[in-house]
Amino acid sequence: xxxxxxxxxxxxxxxxxxxxxxxxxxxxxxxxxxxxxxxxxxxxxxxxxxxxxxxxxxxxxxxxxxxxxxxxxxxxxxxxxxxxxxxxxxxxxxxxxxxxxxxxxxxxxxxxxxxxxxxxxxxxxxxxxxxxxxxxxxxxxxxxxxxxxxxxxxxxxxxxxxxxxxxxxxxxxxxxxxxxxxxxxxxxxxxxxxxxxxxxxxxxxxxxxxxxxxxxxxxxxxxxxxxxxxxxxxxxxxxxxxxxxxxxxxxxxxxxxxxxxxxxxxxxxxxxxxxxxxxxxxxxxxxxxxxxxxxxxxxxxxxxxxxxxxxxxxxxxxxxxxxxxxxxxxxxxxxxxxxxxxxxxxxxxxxxxxxxxxxxxxxxxxxxxxxxxxxxxxxxxxxxxxxxxxxxxxxxxxxxxxxxxxxxxxxxxxxxxxxxxxxxxxxxxxxxxxxxxxxxxxxxxxxxxxxxxxxxxxxxxxxxxxxxxxxxxxxxxxxxxxxxxxxxxxxx
Amino acid sequence: xxxxxxxxxxxxxxxxxxxxxxxxxxxxxxxxxxxxxxxxxxxxxxxxxxxxxxxxxxxxxxxxxxxxxxxxxxxxxxxxxxxxxxxxxxxxxxxxxxxxxxxxxxxxxxxxxxxxxxxxxxxxxxxxxxxxxxxxxxxxxxxxxxxxxxxxxxxxxxxxxxxxxxxxxxxxxxxxxxxxxxxxxxxxxxxxxxxxxxxxxxxxxxxxxxxxxxxxxxxxxxxxxxxxxxxxxxxxxxxxxxxxxxxxxxxxxxxxxxxxxxxxxxxxxxxxxxxxxxxxxxxxxxxxxxxxxxxxxxxxxxxxxxxxxxxxxxxxxxxxxxxxxxxxxxxxxxxxxxxxxxxxxxxxxxxxxxxxxxxxxxxxxxxxxxxxxxxxxxxxxxxxxxxxxxxxxxxxxxxxxxxxxxxxxxxxxxxxxxxxxxxxxxxxxxxxxxxxxxxxxxxxxxxxxxxxxxxxxxxxxxxxxxxxxxxxxxxxxxxxxxxxxxxxxxxx
Numbered sequence: 001x002x003x004x005x006x007x008x009x010x011x012x013x014x015x016x017x018x019x020x021x022x023x024x025x026x027x028x029x030x031x032x033x034x035x036x037x038x039x040x041x042x043x044x045x046x047x048x049x050x051x052x053x054x055x056x057x058x059x060x061x062x063x064x065x066x067x068x069x070x071x072x073x074x075x076x077x078x079x080x081x082x083x084x085x086x087x088x089x090x091x092x093x094x095x096x097x098x099x100x101x102x103x104x105x106x107x108x109x110x111x112x113x114x115x116x117x118x119x120x121x122x123x124x125x126x127x128x129x130x131x132x133x134x135x136x137x138x139x140x141x142x143x144x145x146x147x148x149x150x151x152x153x154x155x156x157x158x159x160x161x162x163x164x165x166x167x168x169x170x171x172x173x174x175x176x177x178x179x180x181x182x183x184x185x186x187x188x189x190x191x192x193x194x195x196x197x198x199x200x201x202x203x204x205x206x207x208x209x210x211x212x213x214x215x216x217x218x219x220x221x222x223x224x225x226x227x228x229x230x231x232x233x234x235x236x237x238x239x240x241x242x243x244x245x246x247x248x249x250x251x252x253x254x255x256x257x258x259x260x261x262x263x264x265x266x267x268x269x270x271x272x273x274x275x276x277x278x279x280x281x282x283x284x285x286x287x288x289x290x291x292x293x294x295x296x297x298x299x300x301x302x303x304x305x306x307x308x309x310x311x312x313x314x315x316x317x318x319x320x321x322x323x324x325x326x327x328x329x330x331x332x333x334x335x336x337x338x339x340x341x342x343x344x345x346x347x348x349x350x351x352x353x354x355x356x357x358x359x360x361x362x363x364x365x366x367x368x369x370x371x372x373x374x375x376x377x378x379x380x381x382x383x384x385x386x387x388x389x390x391x392x393x394x395x396x397x398x399x400x401x402x403x404x405x406x407x408x409x410x411x412x413x414x415x416x417x418x419x420x421x422x423x424x425x426x427x428x429x430x431x432x433x434x435x436x437x438x439x440x441x442x443x444x445x446x447x448x449x450x451x452x453x454x455x456x457x458x459x460x461x462x463x464x465x466x467x468x469x470x471x472x473x474x475x476x477x478x479x480x481x482x483x484x485x486x487x488x489x490x491x492x
Numbered sequence: 493x494x495x496x497x498x499x500x501x502x503x504x505x506x507x508x509x510x511x512x513x514x515x516x517x518x519x520x521x522x523x524x525x526x527x528x529x530x531x532x533x534x535x536x537x538x539x540x541x542x543x544x545x546x547x548x549x550x551x552x553x554x555x556x557x558x559x560x561x562x563x564x565x566x567x568x569x570x571x572x573x574x575x576x577x578x579x580x581x582x583x584x585x586x587x588x589x590x591x592x593x594x595x596x597x598x599x600x601x602x603x604x605x606x607x608x609x610x611x612x613x614x615x616x617x618x619x620x621x622x623x624x625x626x627x628x629x630x631x632x633x634x635x636x637x638x639x640x641x642x643x644x645x646x647x648x649x650x651x652x653x654x655x656x657x658x659x660x661x662x663x664x665x666x667x668x669x670x671x672x673x674x675x676x677x678x679x680x681x682x683x684x685x686x687x688x689x690x691x692x693x694x695x696x697x698x699x700x701x702x703x704x705x706x707x708x709x710x711x712x713x714x715x716x717x718x719x720x721x722x723x724x725x726x727x728x729x730x731x732x733x734x735x736x737x738x739x740x741x742x743x744x745x746x747x748x749x750x751x752x753x754x755x756x757x758x759x760x761x762x763x764x765x766x767x768x769x770x771x772x773x774x775x776x777x778x779x780x781x782x783x784x785x786x787x788x789x790x791x792x793x794x795x796x797x798x799x800x801x802x803x804x805x806x807x808x809x810x811x812x813x814x815x816x817x818x819x820x821x822x823x824x825x826x827x828x829x830x831x832x833x834x835x836x837x838x839x840x841x842x843x844x845x846x847x848x849x850x851x852x853x854x855x856x857x858x859x860x861x862x863x864x865x866x867x868x869x870x871x872x873x874x875x876x877x878x879x880x881x882x883x884x885x886x887x888x889x890x891x892x893x894x895x896x897x898x899x900x901x902x903x904x905x906x907x908x909x910x911x912x913x914x915x916x917x918x919x920x921x922x923x924x925x926x927x928x929x930x931x932x933x934x935x936x937x938x939x940x941x942x943x944x945x946x947x948x949x950x951x952x953x954x955x956x957x958x959x960x961x962x963x964x965x966x967x968x969x970x971x972x973x974x975x976x977x978x979x980x981x982x983x984x
Contacts, residue, residue: 062531
């Protein structure tokens with residue numbers, strides 16, 4: 001039984017959708033736009049969560065939990081945020097169902113159970129959290145306030161895709177309050193840096209750190225930092241954002257603190273988040289026509305061992321060899337599965353673990369027993385070799401590190417090959433159409449030009465890279481002076 | 493500054509509410525009935541989650557995530573469950589807000605954005621999950637299906653109390669599918685046992701395992717197992733439930749599997765859950781008039797060290813002594829805080845950590861420096877002693893174990909003293925009024941008698957204990973034959 005996966009070169013989008021479902025990561029549910037995250041997909045997300053949560057705690061943050069619902073009126077407080085977020089959302093208007101008197105066995109909304117004020121299912125939690133912080137912050141001694149929440153949020157998206165854009169998704173949202181502007185900006189940058197480190201170290205996914213242009217900024221933010229990654233089809237994906245909110249929310253919710261000198265001042269705020277969208281980014285960065293390719297640091301199963309045998313007696317002999325190895329690997333913190341199911345053939349299992357992206361696969365059959373070897377295959381390059389049993393643990397340890405590094409390097413090379421500098425708009429359009437990827441170009445800094453480019457080509461400014469050189473040039477569209485290049489791409 | 497906590501003997505309920513807020517565990521939010529779980533409270537909940545999650549995984553379960561929303565029609569599928577759960581709930585009827593044309597700056601529901609079918613915010617997820625399982629289960633090879641989800645749920649409670657009863661709460665819900673009735677019952681019992689073990693080993697809270705009577709059963713269950721704990725005010729608290737669902741949900745959602753023999757059969761189901769209600773149980777089991785008392789296994793800070801000094805120079809000398817100790821304790825996996833804040837006096841700090849239930853407190857001042865000692869205080873008994881610096885690590889390790897054990901034993905003694913066997917209904921009412929606690933009595937097994945007792949006294953049957961002796965007796969109300977005693981109590 002093959003994997004029957006559409007090839008990336010044929011239809012990248014179809015390949016992605018099929019892979020998510022066939023690798024048992026997620027599926028659509030009975031609720032429009034909401035997904036079910038299946039155990040294998042959720043196990044990867046749990047590994048992401050654990051790594052991120054550790055990094056948040058190491059940078060001084062604590063977790064808390066705020067309500068799922070936001071009263072409509074709280075959204076009215078911060079105008080821009082309301083414009084950006086309170087619109088396409090799930091609205092709770094009633095608090096009771098009752099038996100439908102006209103249709104036996106059916107339920108209906110109880111018309112007498114209408115809420116006085118509608119509740120919005122949180123699309124993001126700035127409003128409810130800043131309304132709460134008002135009670136928590138009185139003095140400079142209460143600052144900085146460094147809080148994160150892991151939660152589900154809902155945005156009523158019309159066109160949804162598993163992991164990439166769903167009506168409900170899981171995320172974390174950090175919300176911090178500071179005594180000074182400088183501290184808040186430092187925090188915003190720090191957390192964007194944490195995201196970049198996570199993406200590169202754990203997901204093996206190179207990212208570019210930058211800031212958004214005004215039109216791409218978070219609604220209510222003064223500055224939005226982001227990490228941008230490049231997918232294999234040449235489209236960019238925004239993988240995380242970190243916002244410097246200035247005093248906008250503090251003013252909207254009247255959150256002031258007494259300074260050391262006894263003055264009353266509004267606090268300075270940040271918020272930052274990554275979501276289950278990272279799952280989409282992970283899949284599209286590394287996977288191939290045979291299925292998922294997972295970086296060892298995020299793989300729920302790092303090593304799988306498949307026995308090749310005739311008859312249960314031989315399986316017993318193999319099991320005797322394998323079990324001490326399993327034990328030894330587990331003691332080293334390596335997640336290993338010995339797939340001794342007698343209901344499936346080795347070929348079926350090989351396919352399954354290739355599809356599921358297990359980084360290292362061991363096979364052991366009659367000849368290996370005779371020679372004291374394992375066949376060791378790595379998922380990233382599909383290379384196989386025969387390894388003496390005595391060396392297999394060291395080999396596995398080496399491979400888990402090497403695969404992690406190799407995956408990063410491969411993705412990094414691809415990314416570097418797909419950043420093109422252009423000088424003219426003609427060149428820009430040509431590269432965009434023929435090659436895709438990031439295009440580095442001069443832009444005059446106006447919303448109008450940005451809008452024109454988007455309308456002409458569907459490409460947007462992904463970010464102004466933090467490490468962009470200050471080097472004068474001329475806007476490719478208007479010819480006006482520009483102080484640095486920005487990165488354009490079509491994006492998810 | 494004292495803690496100004498109401499005494500338990502004065503007003504237990506007020507004591508509880510004050511403690512939850514003053515110890516920074518949780519507070520009410522702007523949304524009726526929904527709480528904010530503050531960082532200190534959430535840190536305890538995270539420890540509970542981690543311990544439970546580990547136990548679930550060790551018993552073969554995997555985590556997944558299902559949608560927040562349940563289409564109304566799915567609730568209609570399982571009649572009893574709909575009766576029990578789909579009624580008092582948050583109902584999403586619209587998917588958009590818009591600027592109110594009549595009130596500038598205000599938002600209103602967009603009347604054109606009405607959902608075709610209302611969505612219920614999950615009060616529990618059997619309906620959406622079983623609707624999904626239909627696609628996952630075809631053959632006996634797909635069974636057992638052992639899945640857990642950590643999620644928020646919403647039930648529109650009219651009278652709410654922090655942690656004990658809130659409109660939104662956090663919980664885990666296990667949902668499993670099995671090939672045989674016996675396996676499903678075994679799973680139901682296993683998970684109730686996991687809950688009991690968690691309560692006793694981690695929360696230091698003794699529980700009684702039992703089954704519910706028909707009238708107290710989960711809506712849609714064939715049998716509901718539970719763990720019941722006793723609070724210090726003599727009221728019982730249901731701390732977790734595990735349900736054997738028979739084939740009710742499989743039939744409602746038409747989930748069948750092919751047996752080894754090729755027959756089509758409906759699968760057998762269980763579900764089981766514990767929630768942030770456990771936080772309420774933890775607080776009410778152990779805490780005292782000085783504040784929280786936390787078992788070491790769940791304490792976010794296990795050891796706090798408070799320096800007593802005059803001038804920052806002396807603080808430096810103390811810090812030099814303390815820092816290697818902090819390092820040594822952390823290396824042993826002990827969570828320790830050195831509170832060297834110069835903005836607060838030692839007395840303030842002592843009060844604060846007593847209020848927050850930190851199990852072990854060390855103090856170190858001038859005399860300790862001279863003598864090479866620490867003052868070591870344990871939170872459970874408030875005992876203090878002077879310990880040579882060389883012995884302090886061993887002392888702390890001893891105390892963390894001893895406090896855990898002592899707290900369990902204290903709660904267990906209290907519980908045992910407050911189980912009273914009665915023979916007559918007069919005696920029952922007298923004990924209930926004067927003493928409270930669990931009352932063990934014979935009952936004729938009918939809903940009518942149970943209902944009468946509840947109406948007369950507000951006491952309910954908490955459970956039929958699993959270890960109840962089969963010993964004939966007469967129902968205390970009707971005098972009819974009864975085969976075993978059941979446990980009554982007033983309950984949270």
